[in-house]
């Protein structure tokens with residue numbers, strides 16, 4: 001499209017009216033799978049979601065939420081919130097973080113870029129620190145990318161490398177940290193054979209060390225800082241393998257929450273604190289759980305915790321984590337440029353929007369939804385409300401989370417009639433699903449269903465429309481499966497709990513008294529995915545989507 005003729009004005013939908021109140025509900029981590037005892041959505045009492053499925057077959061369907069449908073490298077990549085909400089809001093499929101990094105590494109372009117050339121200046125006299133999630137989950141980072149980067153950097157002059165690992169257990173099986181550390185140790189020892197001084201320097205579980213998000217709990221980042229930068233932690237080990245194995249012996253231990261540790265040498269001193277003159281790369285491609293650390297590493301003025309020491313380093317992110325804040329200033333791979341999102345269009349076309357979730361998912365319905373952009377498009381047309389999440393607990397302790405509070409805010413926004421779109425994310429099925437606690441996840445799914453009910457009741461009162469969907473699967477499958485689909489057992493005969501997202505499709509349901517008769521899902525978009533939702537919602541607001549958007553899922557039958 002030429003920029004000269006560009007206009008934000010959307011064409012009118014030939015059949016659908018403007019001005020309806022639309023509730024747009026995203027159930028986080030709510031996929032569709034065979035009903036069995038490990039499908040918490042099936043086990044839970046979810047009368048509202050059930051009735052949407054069975055009550056109006058023309059107005060309920062499944063959409064794809066993983067792999068290529070959301071811009072990920074392969075069909076084996078499970079969906080996640082970032083790519084899911086990007087697709088929902090942008091209405092088009094963008095090559096996403098993981099894929100962009102793959103391409104840059106494969107072509108070698110990553111090493112020609114400004115970011116790499118900047119950190120390279122430290123290689124002669126300083127250490128290269130690589131900080132990130134250690135797994136092949138592919139949601140925030142990938143082991144193979146770390147391996148390629150270590151190799152590439154050492155071939156280009158890095159003489160001293162320190163890796164600061166964050167164990168996963170959330171996007172991969174709990175307990176898999178041991179294997180990943182073994183693999184990494186093996187790579188590092190090969191690098192040492194080539195004369196590079198390469199070691200793991202520190203570690204900790206991702207949910208307890210470093211990878212907090214949306215400023216929920218800065219103490220998480222501080223624990224990481226102390227280990228990575230200051231070389232201080234409650235646990236000291238000679239080797240990372242020893243660390244992970246020993247810390248996992250605590251019966252309550254799991255990979256997501258391992259306490260911070262540092263690796264020390266024979267002299268008892270930390271082998272890899274970050275000091276003046278060093279280079280640092282945060283190797284996660286995904287933004288939400290790296291932004292806080294990026295701020296701590298980059299901001300001169302910083303008051304979130306006492307950094308004690310603020311080393312003068314050359315720092316780059318794997319990607320840019322926040323385009324609006326320009327954070328970090330340097331990065332190895334350029335982010336997808338997501339422009340002209342549905343939110344921006346609708347704002348230009350008079351659609352007033354309210355968006356709400358609790359802290360852990362607030363950025364999902366705002367920042368990710370809006371193409372990785374912070375803030376309002378037009379503060380007079382939009383209101384975003386964040387409900388503080390519980391902090392310092394794992395969510396199986398409070399599986400209802402803030403679902404009710406989110407629903408109340410949405411209800412009030414709907415009844416106020418001030419907004420045309422009321423958009424929420426209900427986090428329960430995802431956040432509790434990640435804990436692997438099946439009982440609690442059942443409670444979580446029920447709570448989300450009750451929240452949906454409250455919002456649909458409000459839509460009923462104002463004669464509005466609802467769109468209920470999800471961003472990817474999670475709670476609908478809580479076990480690792482064998483090829484036949486049965487649960488996989490570990491060597492002690494226990495089922496292997498699946499804490500991660502899944503490859504399952506997600507439901508989308510439309511309805512409400514404001515929905516014009518005759519509106520139904522088309523039959524000719526069988527491969528429809530999350531990116532088709534934006535055009536659908538634009539139609540329901542009375543507009544046609546821009547021509548380069550993925551096609552709408554609905555049609556209006558004449559009757």
Ligand SMILES: O=C(O)[C@@H](CO)OP(=O)(O)O
Pocket residue numbers: 028029079080081082139140170171289430
């Ligand atoms: O918690 C997270 O960071 C991811 C899983 O790694 O979940 P989601 O994509 O649903 O935010």
Ligand SMILES: [Mn+2]
Pocket residue numbers: 028029080081082084430471472
């Ligand atoms: Mn999600």
Ligand SMILES: [Mn+2]
Pocket residue numbers: 029081430431434474501
């Ligand atoms: Mn999740």
